[in-house]
Amino acid sequence: MFDAHFRYGRRLDLVNPQTLADKISWLELNGDRETMARLTDKFEVRGYVAEKGLSDALIPLCGGPWTSADDINVDALPHQFVLKATHGCEMNYICRDKSTLNVDDMVTHAQRWLASDYSRACVEPHYKLIPHRIYAERYIGGMDGVIDYKFHCLNGVPSFVLTCSNREKSLKLNLYDLDWNAIEGLQGSMKNAAGIARPSALSEMVDMARTLSSDFDFVRVDLYERGGKVYFGELTFSPAVGVLPYFTDEFIKRWGEVLQIGRKQN
Template sequence: MAWNYGMSKIFGIQRTKEIQTRIHFHKKIDLSCPRKLNEKILWTEYNTDGKMRSLLTDKYEVRKFVEQKGYKDTLVPLLGVYDKAEEVSFDGLPKKFVLKATHGCDMNYICVDKNKLDKKEQRRLKKMMHFWLSFHIAYLSLEMHYRDIRRRIICEEYIEAEGGLPDYKFHCSNGKVRFILVCNQKGAKRYKNVFDRDWKELDVVEGTEVDKNPVKRPDKLEEMICMAEKLGEGIPFVRVDLYLADEKIYFGEMTFTPATGVLSHFKDAFLEEEGKYCVTEKE
């Protein structure tokens, strides 16, 4: 993080991102003349007002936006919102719950049995939440819209479904779903399969596990596409994450720079093609 901050002060954030992408992902991106989808995502990040991206990335504030769009019933029930780790009272929480930081990714804690949360585990969890609240993701991955998100913890009900809970990630360009990334956790492995909006599987990912078994088309695919497009209306690019549990759609999050904006698990030819459908303010 300190390296990125120092480099950005010398070369600027945009050029530092190009250098970082070449070093860490062995990929070349050109943000001065963006053509590929990842280039257009990152150009938008560094050259347009990020207030709306900050607001809708915030896992608490985005709930108001989803409600305004008419999808209040898809929100996972909220159990609490906290500014400090000390405010979280485990005694008042149900047997199963999920804790999340509002200002970044991979800062989640899933509890499936509160009875196993002894005093030692509670202290460890409080320490983890302290770290979350002290952590600033913006300069770690050069996703600068995270810089202005208020750092908080939210607690939600634990949602589960028989057979697992796939994560359906709808990638929207200018308000239209272009493709769907399905993430499935099976044991220790996380599989990633990509489909078009008609549920035709696309051979477009690399460097990740693809589930060779057929991935079931969600029964409410059309409704999920409609919801993702309504939430993504008027936005050059956004990824809308949804879940389907017992035939009920749940909202997950909105992400404007998925995979730090580099989208390294997608093939370059696919990113080149998808870039044609993402129209930025530069064009």
């Protein structure tokens, strides 16, 4: 029995995995780390998305990738852009107006990202294999008002959707089935009492999630909807370090019975 209770508030059984958290964590330790690393890499995954015929959902690039912050050619970047790191989470620098951009501050952030070892901070070994790079994407709008649709896909099939909203203030979570019926399963202070409107492109999102998850036992497919268009966010193989502390014990037990680990080569 692996005890993650001290750090994460939930114990994991990696010898005889039963719950969804157990099985996701088991896959992290026993799956194909090279594939997980390649598709967790926020730059490399773009190739996979394109191979699946979904290149139209990719946010356009406008620079990079760079292995050194000194290589960033700010003059060549558009008036608005987002600088991102390939190898971790919460490594985004938004430029809404290049005329007021603090270049030194941006470069400092980029240098800090490049020097960070996210695999040690998050205890997710596959991050160790991701090259440390930065790149720039076109700015499509801030996160205020944007909903993050996280399709949790089990056995190559989208199964339920976790939504993240109110990111710039106090993150709120909602949980839905694929017909957009609210379902129980969340716990903690981030649980949102208010509902999230059904996205107009829900059917398209479900199809995209199914296409992108078909090769894996488990993966979370993150999508956004902006101006009526669906954008790809990322693929995540071990959300919340695999422990899923925002889900109830009953919820992860129920979905653990559904997930069949070893069915596909992760």
